[in-house]
Amino acid sequence: MWERSLVLSAPGKVILHGEHAVVHGKVALAVALDLRTFLHLRPCAEGKVCVRLPGVGVVRSWDTSSLQALRRGVAADFDESKSPSVEQLHTLKEFAGIAAGASAPESLATLAFLYMCLAISAKYGDVPNVDILVWSELPTGAGLGSSAAYAVCLAAALLMACRAISCPLKEGESTARWTEEELTLINSWAFQGERVIHGNPSGVDNAVGTWGGALRYQSGKITPLKRVPMLRILLTNTKVPRSTKVLVAGVKEKILKFPAIMNPVLDSIDAISQECQSVLEAMPANPSPEYYPVLEELFDINQHHLNVIGVGHPSLDRLCQVTASHGLHSKLTGAGGGGCGITLLRPDTSPLAMEAAKRDLCACGFECWETNIGAPGVTLHSSSSLNAEVLHALSES
């Protein structure tokens, strides 16, 4: 029963290779991060739907009856296989008082919630009386899949509230996950949320948010990597804001303008992803340094390609130069244009060298931290299993 208060979470992601190219049918390799978005779901007694999104400054509530009426007005063709239409989004924007061309985080987050709430409930029953709070350990709009983690959490919560999927947490368990079939449904609705936020997503980010681990993604086909070695990755946030939607649209424009020049670059990125996959799958769990030169060279080549397709940024160039001065190799991750970069740490990278690199990166105004990759996908938590920080966020709400 979901009627009690529940907390669920989904991880962010790091794309090792294939960002942008994956939107055009090429291979991407992506891994789940140990930074998560959390959603607290509880029933709202007074016939209301309440949403609080402190990360983007949204506190909204609507009468369930007004959403039900709105749904009747736009619902005819809601389906998880159909893109949200311009007309549907226009109607939802008018209802929520969002300006036509608004692209601010709070507008997109509200629109994605409204779309998913109406579309999911249109398919599975009435608009549920829910109170939803979302908060995140992920920086918003920095290339770590915050939009997908948000959409995956919303999809799982709303599907549970509409009883389209089970509540898998048993008495005495601290965490639980859904069946493959249920995860497939969560993923397909999360993709719709990503469509509202991104325009034309490939689906790789929501796939990682749903399944977690490390995977290869191509045109909707999700293949878990056979073996993933313990990779140490330094994440650096340049703190330069950017929008995935705008960057993805810019790449499309460039491909249309210079197809003979850009398509070979996308093919080369595809080959990089495939080469990287072969290397990773051949590496032992605790790899020795001899595997690293190839991985480092692939980072360097891909970073040049990403600059060619127009998603670089001076802050990312700086990040690469600073780490190179410490013998480390970096590339942007996610949509680029600012946001985050990843630096490959070798097993023989000394703590001293890493501290020196971190100090120089921080001196540029960047924030950096070492991460663990391969985290679990969307998960339901019992309140006793939540860590102190999560409980604190809950008690503040």
Ligand SMILES: Nc1ncnc2c1ncn2[C@@H]1O[C@H](COP(=O)(O)OP(=O)(O)OP(=O)(O)O)[C@@H](O)[C@H]1O
């Ligand atoms: N915690 C959150 N609460 C509500 N909305 C969020 C949250 N995190 C992200 N979003 C939504 O996602 C948008 C950011 O998505 P965007 O795709 O541009 O960046 P990203 O997902 O962090 O990076 P990338 O897509 O490159 O991995 C925000 O504008 C907001 O609408």
Ligand SMILES: C[C@@](O)(CCO)CC(=O)[O-]
């Ligand atoms: C830039 C992009 O390839 C990754 C964003 O994390 C967009 C997408 O795949 O939807």
Ligand SMILES: [Mg+2]
């Ligand atoms: Mg995103």
